[in-house]
Amino acid sequence: MSRPLSDEDRRRQISVRGLAGPENVGELKKNFNRHLHFTLVKDRNVATSRDYYFALAHTVRDHLVGRWLRTQQYYYEKDPKRIYYLSLEFYMGRTLTNTMVNLGLQSSCDEALYQLGLDMEELQEIEEDAGLGNGGLGRLAACFLDSMATLGLAAYGYGIRYEFGIFNQKIAGGWQVEEADDWLRFGNPWEKARPEYTIPVHFYGRVEHGPGGARWMDTQVVLALPYDTPVPGYRNNTVNTLRLWSARAPNDFNLKDFNVGGYVQAVLDRNLAENISRVLYPNDNFFEGKELRLKQEYFVVAATLHDIIRRFKSAKFGSRDPVRTNFESFPDKVAIQLNDTHPSLAIPELMRILVDEEKLGWDQAWDITVRTCAYTNHTVLPEALERWPVHLLESLLPRHLQLIYEINQRFLDHVYARFPGDLERLRRMSLVEEGAVKRINMAHLCIVGSHAVNGVAEIHSQILKDSVFKDFYELEPHKFQNKTNGITPRRWLVMCNPGLAEVIAQRIGEDFVSDLDQLRRLRDFVDDESFIRDVATVKQENKAKFAAYLEKVSGLRINPASLFDVQVKRIHEYKRQLLNCLHIITLYNRIKKDPGKPFVPRTIMIGGKAAPGYHMAKMIIRLVTAIGDVVNQDPAVGDRLKVLFLENYRVSLAEKVIPAADLSEQISTAGTEASGTGNMKFMLNGALTIGTMDGANVEMAQEAGEENLFIFGMRVPDVEELDRKGYRAQEFYDRLPELRQAVDQLSCGFFSPRQPDLFRDIVNMLMNHDRFKVFADYEAYVKCQEKVSALYKNPREWTRTVIRNVAAAGKFSSDRTIAQYAREIWGCEPSRQRIPAPDDPRV
DSSP states (O other): OOOOOOHHHHHHOOGGGOOOOHHHHHHHHHHHHHHHHHHSOTTOOSOOHHHHHHHHHHHHHHHHHHHHHHHHHHHHHHOOOEEEEEOSOEEEEOOHHHHHHHHTOHHHHHHHHHHTTOOHHHHHTTSOOEEEOOSHHHHHHHHHHHHHHHTTOOEEEEEEOOSBOSOEEEEETTEEEEEOOOTTTTOOTTOEEOGGGOEEEEESOEEEEETTEEEEESOEEEEEEEEEEEEEOSSSSOEEEEEEEEEEOOTTTTOTTGGGTTHHHHHHTHHHHHGGGTBOOOOSSOOOOOHHHHHHHHHHHHHHHHHHHHHHHOOSTTOOSOOOOOGGGHHHHEEEEEESSTTTTHHHHHHHIIIIISOOOHHHHHHHHHHHEEEEOOOOOGGGSOEEEHHHHHHHOHHHHHHHHHHHHHHHHHHHHHSTTOHHHHHHHOSEEOSSSOEEEHHHHHHHTOSEEEESSHHHHHHIIIIITHHHHHHOGGGEEEOOOOBOHIIIIIITOHHHHHHHHHHHOSGGGTOGGGGGGGGGGTTOHHHHHHHHHHHHHHHHHHHHHHHHHHOOOOOTTSEEEEEESOOOGGGTHHHHHHHHHHHHHHHHHOTTSOOOOEEEEEEOOOOTTOHHHHHHHHHHHHHHHHHHTOTTTGGGEEEEEETTOOHHHHHHHGGGOSEEEEOOOTTTOSOOSHHHHHHHTTOEEEEOSOTTHHHHHHHHOGGGSEEOSOOHHHHHHHHHHOOOHHHHHHHOHHHHHHHHHHHHTTTOTTSTTTTHHHHHHHHHOOTTOHHHHHHHHHHHHHHHHHHHTSHHHHHHHHHHHHHTGGGGBHHHHHHHHIIIIIOOOOOOOOOOOTTSOOO
16 A cells, blocks of 8 residues: 655655645545445445546546546637547547546545545556557557646547457467457546547438539448547646547438348347447557548548538537627637548548538638648658549549649649749659559648648758658648657656656656656756755665566566666667677677676666557567576576567556666667657656657757767768669678678577577668668667767766756647647647636636
């Protein structure tokens, strides 16, 4: 059980966790017991831990509901510009603790549960992660929701309520095995179904053109049922909404022929329609052109736009009667942000509504659409770009394909007028790609149909302008912007690392939680011995706690005094977990060669999920586990080197491992990682970064000073130069004896004695067709890791470097990112003003 706060602790405790006044605690206990009473069923007298969790969740939710209603009422009365963040992924994680932090209830809840004889941490562990995302893109959307609420923006997240989120990963015999993530099995206390706002979504059918315009008819209908989740801002009484759509078959679905005996089959076939929201596609940075995925993309877009227009038309609180009928003001009242190309069908769908249903002329409709929509690009990897086959669109969305053709024709006319005779340019820029299979390039659709296009770090946005979208930049340079990603400091510092938040607040106060730039003031404490000691102590406590957690869940014992070297992210060749593996093998070989030599002990942890169909990523996981089997059981190595694969990496595990990490591995090939956000989380939580000049690492080095990160390897121009002259892995293999030894060990089965050719595919790829040039950075990486070990031997200097990094992390708050989106793309002003609480008298 959690220890109670001593009187001295209680006096010292800052309000980052919220005040635990006796009235608050007494009221919470009363409400908790009331909810517990109603949670228990009649035939059960003994409450389980899950019953206690639900009682606590409902108690905390009570504090949200009044603020939620009042926020929405406030928006209807003030009628601000509304922001709609459309994403196929929202990787939310757990909600309970985050809600307590943002409402300032954490201390009161801790105290109330202690008085009731319950353990807060035990109850927190019962909550399922809402794993409705794959990785960075989905987690970014979740951080953005937190920041939009904290900055008082009238913002709505819109996505799909997947019945099964990202799979649970089990490791069996060293291999990844996927299990379905049945996250709703016990119910979700944070969502509220809103069946009164159910919307019909149309698929298939045909288009008829007549005097009144185009009519899309004979369609199949699927209903979109919304579920709302409250999104509280940080202590400002604002509670925004995440609305997720669930697919339902209409009651007459396939029943036209039931009187001839097909009734039961017709009811069973309802599953076909409802499969749309069944499962999240588990691909990260990879496009899989499946019809069901296209249905998901249109489903969320159609339901959301219907909702947006309904809300635009009825501005008065509580009224669903149309008030606005003139769409001229639409872009002044509505901003739609497309999180990658997945919701790109919003562009032709908005055109369809404006032209076919609202009867606007093409030019006016197009002007409104472009001024409303904006597009965020998340990757430059060609295999990740969405290019939908025309035959799929023709069948599923015939009217939208016609509109896309018309958009393309008008756009190419415009390009030709600017660049007469340049037919090659027309081919490159067309939305329609000719070839064996005719395809629609969705990124081109997004650029043409948006008024702003942004990358997610300075280097990424520059690459978009210089290469990937060079033609579009030359045509419309004003559209292109940068918005460097950020993370919410509420979840990624206050909630997951309360010890560090506390020692920071003791020095600079607690305003940094909603103004992270204030961390700069910690520079004044780089030489403060008590602060250095406190920061080091918090890190050591976090490491001990994580070591205890690992032993509990896996039985593995690790040395908390060792350097915790962590690489957690999706498994992908471009993220170069293989470079990390080669370094591990090199360390192992050095220990074996000279066992008596002093060696800085390391625990190397690698975690992340591989897409189920991505063979090489699954082989990489198998390699990590195989290396671990050899290294961890070698008595000559002992405590000096341990290698762990962290099973089932997810948001709730990130919240445990990141505060415990000493070293953060951000080692993608320069020019491939658009931004990264894990890099920022580690920086904020007191880990040092070993990384390439890629993504946001570049800006982290600018902010903290390159000398305070371990930067190594090729820069983007070096990679381009190597591409020009041709990358030959054999040259590095021949020149570097330690690399050659490691590769030979993989080839001959040293790490897989029972199956010597197990890693043949990995070796073949590294030697013959490695797009990401692992060997080219090996030597620089190993040398840089030696610098890491040297600094770690000097704890005071290591911690001073940590402090410089934390002090430089302010830029990487998602509050800064969202303020820039608001001012530079959405055309509205963020505000930290608190709206009245539900129990405040109304002004």
